[in-house]
Amino acid sequence: MKKLKFYASISFLAWAYMHQGNVAAQVKSKQKTSFQVSAPWSPDYDVRSDIAMVYGINDDGGKFEERVKGYRDKGYEVQFMTGIAWGQYKDYFLGEWDGKNHLDEGQMMRNGETIWHGKNVPYIVPTATFLTYMKTHVKRAIDAGVTAIYLEEPEFWARAGYSQTFKDEWQKYYGFPWMAQHESPEATYLSSKLKYQLYFNALKEVFSYVKTYSESKGKRVKCFVPTHSLINYSSWQIVSPEASLANLEGMDGYIAQVWTGTSREPIYYNGVEKERVFENAFLEYGSMVSMTAPTGRKIYFLTDPIEDRSRSWDDYKVNYEATFTAELLYPMVDNYEVMPWPNRIYRGKFPVEGMKERQPISPAYATQMQVMVNSLNQMPLSKNTLNGSHGIGVLLSNSMMFQRFPTHQGYDDPQLSNFYGMAIPLLKQGIPVETVHVENLANKNTLKDIKVLIMSYANMKPLSADFHLELAKWVKNGGVLLYYGRDNDPFQNVKEWWNSNGNTFKAPSEHLFGLLNVPQSESGGIYEVGKGKVYLVRKDPKELILKANGDEDFMVNVKRAYENDAKAGKFIVKNNFVLERGPFVIAAVLDESQSKEPLILNGTFIDLFDPALPVLNTKTIQPNTQAYLFDVNKTENKNKPQVLAAAARITDEVSTKKSYQFLAKSPSKTNNIMRILLAGKPTKITASTGGKNLSLTQNNWDEKSKTLLLGFENFSEGVNVNISW
Missing domain, CATH: 3.20.20.70 (Aldolase class I)
Incomplete structure (x- = not known):
């Protein structure tokens, strides 16, 4: 009943019909x-x-x-x-x-x-x-x-x-x-x-x-x-x-x-x-x-x-x-x-x-x-993807946890570098690299979109031979596998399926290479396997990042595997990631990358990392920083009054041709700031709680974006806001 107290003449069914989108959003969330x-x-x-x-x-x-x-x-x-x-x-x-x-x-x-x-x-x-x-x-x-x-x-x-x-x-x-x-x-x-x-x-x-x-x-x-x-x-x-x-x-x-x-x-x-x-x-x-x-x-x-x-x-x-x-x-x-x-x-x-x-x-x-x-209450799922070259994965296994402590026979993996060596060089060049869990390989969705898979057994071991059957099938159907590893860490010799019950492999990779008909070369090589290829590189992945420029050959191999062998498209290197999710724009610019240039975005944005919620036409993002923006031009139902961004949870919205009201709740003793999309400049604004009117700390109209910047003190029990124009 509280939602209807200002509009007693509107039946509940009519009100619900008018605001079914908001009701559905509340139920969904x-x-x-x-x-x-x-x-x-x-x-x-x-x-x-x-x-x-x-x-x-x-x-x-x-x-x-x-x-x-x-x-x-x-x-x-x-x-x-x-x-x-x-x-x-x-x-x-x-x-x-x-x-x-x-x-x-x-x-x-x-x-x-x-x-x-x-x-x-x-x-x-x-x-x-x-x-x-x-x-x-x-x-x-x-x-x-x-x-x-x-x-x-x-x-x-x-x-x-x-x-x-x-x-x-x-x-x-x-x-x-x-x-x-x-x-x-x-x-x-x-x-x-x-x-x-x-x-x-x-x-x-x-x-x-x-x-x-x-x-x-x-x-x-x-x-x-x-x-x-x-x-x-x-x-x-x-x-x-x-x-x-x-x-x-x-x-x-x-x-x-x-x-x-x-x-x-x-x-x-x-x-x-x-x-x-x-x-x-x-x-x-x-x-x-x-x-x-x-x-x-x-x-x-x-x-x-x-x-x-x-x-x-x-x-x-x-x-x-x-x-x-x-x-x-x-x-x-x-x-x-x-x-x-x-x-x-x-x-x-x-x-x-x-x-x-x-x-x-x-x-x-x-x-x-x-x-x-x-x-986050507004954040939609999206079918959009990050800008960049997709379909490159790094294989993970639970067994990464099994050989971290203590070290044996002098073999060390400082700061998990045998994993990061396969991932960080790509990420730093703007490749949206994925991780793939070996435990999920039997699921048909796991490798569905992976074109190039990078793996090593320097930092983990396969807990089942069945994983290799899945990998071999994927490669023969056109996947490109990059295997990095010397296979000389002490855990290669633990008593496991690859060296027991009739198996005599010195390393688990030997079993995989046998299924792929790849020779056990000490020097490595590139081999055609069915419709796919295997790159065998006799380096542990940690060697790619523990020294300066150690990843140069690695990046050349991934590019060749992606463009020439997998035919997955252009291997795009850049220094940023950008994603649109509905009206939200999320961006990150990397340092230590191929460029030190900032990323410049143009539009009509509310800066959600700025507590003043300014409206910007241009956002410049420097290396090693990120941005979180609301694109006013991507707002759904632009003719409908709505809160676009706020330091409070917004509920109980009711709007007419000339008014908009809602309830804003957030922790007490904090400051609320919000950007509100309206049809025109307000002529009257009230904010009240417990029957007491609050003073407005911000009340600024931006004609270009058709947004009102409104501020007042937050109260846990809620602040009723009424806007007329």
Whole structure:
């Protein structure tokens, strides 16, 4: 009834007909955006996404049901998130739950020390007893009425694996005594495979319980895994089930946990090790897409306006823009976790350069952030693609995590360079390189659009011979495979399918080359295979980036493979990426590229990275920066009054020939700014909350774009805006 109080003469059916597009959009976006939060609801961080993922049964003083009710009462769909490898489970670890102390179930390093996530909170070896305990948490959440369960970060540190609990799990799984992983590549590999399997089984068991219990109550509670990318876990030397979960029964999807903290991990290129946040984020999000897209599972992309480590607000802002841009360059994803821990963002204090005392978030950054996160509620799926040469992929496998720690026989892979060596040289030249998960090769969609595939077994190993059958079939049908590798790392000799049960291959690549009828040349070569080709290059990919100009021959090979062999079109090198998604224009300009020139875009744009929301006719984007624009000329229904950009969530829109009204909600004590498309210059504007009129901080009409710049103070309970012209 609230929507109709100003227009009592309009019947509901007539009103609904007039605004069916907006109603449909609201219904469609019901589960489009979310945030995770342990703190009780507060107007100070009332983000107004669709979903509030209330974190932890025991977190933030407990009172879980009260916290759930608090967010539900404010109109959120409420879901539940908690850690599967760690969490506020002190009642379990200290014996309050079953009378037994369980700290011995923590992940232990070789020196006998436990790896801790916090005081009395170890990273855990997921035992049967622990999973029984976890079921009590998800049961309580289901009883509280949540619609989904998120078990985040199934993480087993590569440097762990020395506790008695892990040794017992080893004996049960392998049927022979534990082997210390530092003593041989074989022991490292087996240790990692067990860690991988333990968390696969843990999620399988708890999710199975969620489905069974929720269905017994007449519901279907969904199950998701928020997880770092395979790239990040491999880099950080963590083992996790990753891609295998995509085919797990009862698994509904993922949250791709990519943010400044993961993407700022330094990587090598052209012999220089440094942070390359945009490039890293682009590859991380891409690896999550390649993991899930063939399976049809749902995926949310996460970004964070700050990060766990304490840095300056300026640092946060620059890197937030970089990661945010990277996520939007994947037009096949339109679901987002807009932030974790909003109370930390809005109430936290962090360094500001030149100031001794830590400072809260600046009003300008808060406004910019709110413009960005609210734009995600409008972000459409798109069939548009990034500018550039498509169809080039780099092969990944879960086994990248298996040989990261410790090193053996002096073979090192600094900063995961055996992966980045295949991807970063292409990305830096404006090639929208994709990643391909070997675990998905049997799915017909996985290689459908890949023309050139680059791979190596220097940094990973195939867990099944079946993968090679799929690769061989793809090449013979016209695919071009570039294999880079000396095949001399110590993990080539671990006891696996290629050297056991009648197989005697010295390296897994020998099996693949045998299927392709490619000779085992020490010097490499280029070979025709059916309708396709194979390039065999006897270099490990890390050699392409650990020294200056190490990638020159590599780029020549990829260009030749793409243009001449795959006949995929022109191999376009450039220093930028640009994508249009509806009215949104997303752009990034690369440094360390073939050009140092800026990218210049012309049009009628609202700059969404500028808290003043200026209208620009020209946007110049310098190398190593990004841009996020709203193209006013691409607005749908241009004759309809509408908010194009705002630092608030806009609902309850009603318009006539001479007026437009809506409700704007955003965290209290922040500043709203918005660009509104109107038929003409307003003659009257009011903004009110609780019956009190607010002063307008901005009220500027731009005749050329037909937009009003409007500003006022935000209130969580909402501000009613009425505009007449």
